[in-house]
Amino acid sequence: MNNVSIYHNPRCSKSRQTLALLEENNCSIEVIEYLKTPLSTAVLEDILSKLNVEPRAMMRTKEAEYKEQGLGEPSLTTAQLIQAMVDTPKLIERPIVLANNKAAIGRPPESVLAIL
Numbered sequence: 001m002n003n004v005s006i007y008h009n010p011r012c013s014k015s016r017q018t019l020a021l022l023e024e025n026n027c028s029i030e031v032i033e034y035l036k037t038p039l040s041t042a043v044l045e046d047i048l049s050k051l052n053v054e055p056r057a058m059m060r061t062k063e064a065e066y067k068e069q070g071l072g073e074p075s076l077t078t079a080q081l082i083q084a085m086v087d088t089p090k091l092i093e094r095p096i097v098l099a100n101n102k103a104a105i106g107r108p109p110e111s112v113l114a115i116l
Helices: 013-024 041-051 065-068 077-086 109-115
Strands: 005-006 028-033 097-098 102-105
Touching: 005 013, 013 028, 013 109, 041 077, 041 097, 041 102, 097 109, 102 109
Parallel strands: 005 028
Antiparallel strands: 005 097, 097 102
16 A cells, blocks of 8 residues: 555646546555645755656746746746745646655656656
């Protein structure tokens, strides 16, 4: 049995599909609804490190808030982009799964199987 955490939005079909996939694989799952329990800077930095990506790769760049906040501006620092995700959790791509000291974004849901 794998212990995993999923940063989940129950209104998102990909997030629901990923959660179902984890359940099918007999994982012990901690579900974190990140819109209700926003992530801290430290947690986001840890996830980015495990994903080995820059912040924009973990952001929903098509959200209105992304454009409204001018987050596509190339001069923004990593710290500024992380702060935007702390302040506006809706910008965080979903779902994100953590397992075995690794992370994966569940798009497509099957991509999380690689870290189990």
